[in-house]
Amino acid sequence: MHIVHTIDDLRRALKPAALRAFVATMGNLHQGHLDLMQMARQAVDARAPQGGMTVASIFVNRLQFGPNEDFDTYPRTFERDCEQLAANGCDVLFAPSEKDLYPEPQVFKVHPPADLADILEGAFRPGFFVGVSTVVHKLFNCVQPDIAFFGKKDYQQLMVIRRMVQQMALPIEIIGGETRRAENGLALSSRNGYLSTEERAEAVQLSMALKGLAAAARAGNAAGVLDVTTIEAAAMEALRARGWQPDYLTVRRQHDLSPLTGPCDEPLVVLGAAKLGKTRLIDNLEV
Numbered sequence: 028m029h030i031v032h033t034i035d036d037l038r039r040a041l042k043p044a045a046l047r048a049f050v051a052t053m054g055n056l057h058q059g060h061l062d063l064m065q066m067a068r069q070a071v072d073a074r075a076p077q078g079g080m081t082v083a084s085i086f087v088n089r090l091q092f093g094p095n096e097d098f099d100t101y102p103r104t105f106e107r108d109c110e111q112l113a114a115n116g117c118d119v120l121f122a123p124s125e126k127d128l129y130p131e132p133q134v135f136k137v138h139p140p141a142d143l144a145d146i147l148e149g150a151f152r153p154g155f156f157v158g159v160s161t162v163v164h165k166l167f168n169c170v171q172p173d174i175a176f177f178g179k180k181d182y183q184q185l186m187v188i189r190r191m192v193q194q195m196a197l198p199i200e201i202i203g204g205e206t207r208r209a210e211n212g213l214a215l216s217s218r219n220g221y222l223s224t225e226e227r228a229e230a231v232q233l234s235m236a237l238k239g240l241a242a243a244a245r246a247g248n249a250a251g252v253l254d255v256t257t258i259e260a261a262a263m264e265a266l267r268a269r270g271w272q273p274d275y276l277t278v279r280r281q282h283d284l285s286p287l288t289g290p291c292d293e294p295l296v297v298l299g300a301a302k303l304g305k306t307r308l309i310d311n312l313e314v
Contacts, residue, residue: 028113030120034128034169037121041170045078046071049172050117051163054085055102055217059207061115063176066204068116070174082170083112084121086128090136091158102220121170128165136161139187146284147298148183148309151274156187163188167197175199180206180214182298182311183284206311208234214310221306232269233299233310236262236276240297241314244278253290266301273301281313 031037041047048067052060064083071079085108092098105122112120137160138144144156167175177185189201207215213231222230240262247253255278262276276299278287284296295314300307 028109028117028120030109030122032121032123032127034123037119037169040119041080041082043078044080046075046080047170047172047174048079048081049166049170049175050081050083051166051175051177052083052085052108053087053101053217054108055104055220056108056111057207057215057217057219059178059180059204059215061111062207063178063204064112064115064117066176066202067174070202080118081116082119082121082172083117084123084166084170086121086123086162086166088158088162089125090133090161091155093152093154096152097218102217121166128162128169133161133165137164137191139191143183143190143284144187146183147275147277147279148300151300156184159184160187160191164191164195167192167199172199174202176202176204178206179203180216180310182296186284214308216308218306218308222303226304226306229269230303230308232266232271233301233303233308234312236266237297237299237310237312239265240276240278240299241295241312244295244297244314248290248292251290253287255287255289262299271301271303273299274307275300278314 029040031040048070050063050067067081071081087101089098136157139156139160149156177188179185185203192199192201211231212234214234240258243258259277263273266273278295278297281294281296296311297314298311300309
């Protein structure tokens, strides 16, 4: 695996590539990231076995962190990440410093539409999707991938990136990877490392609450009397009773994350975000 830090070095390393498959990360990798890397490797081997390259990036993006969030304490495990990427088929790792990627203040930014980016995560983390969209667009410009892989655990983020690629007419195929879970059902996340042993055992209750919410949505739809407000409130209260601080547990349409007013025959998704102790976790399940 070839490690580069500057945009010029990245472009030189990728110049011979007949096809580029890209996985963007903030490091502190878990099996979900490595699944995406393996998907990228498989895509290159299938589509361009003689001249394709897989590319990963590690960059903790300040622009997507709020003023009271964990940018300074976000886990940085570069050496271990490099070993894992190399073992899972990465050809080129782009690991820029802030000075490499933002040599001057990033005053040009990508602002996604409010109807998608200012709801759910965007409502609780103002500016988050501006930071995500800006860094992903910039990384796309640096890497110029043909295919890029993002995890479905960050469901709203994946939708924002898909919409950006479509709106900006970027020649990139976006592929979503399924959420990787621990044996007990907890969605893998780089922030799970903040959890104590007791909290890690409790953390699975977020996915359990979403399963219950999904079952209630299916039952309501089947009966033709889906009361979304009531089942969402019940799911929130069940988590509060266990000591969580939920931001939202909600049922939405898959295609645009818009809320429901009653029974719906479209594909649905349940999404949740809640704080356990000091750690904020997110998860989702397609219905």
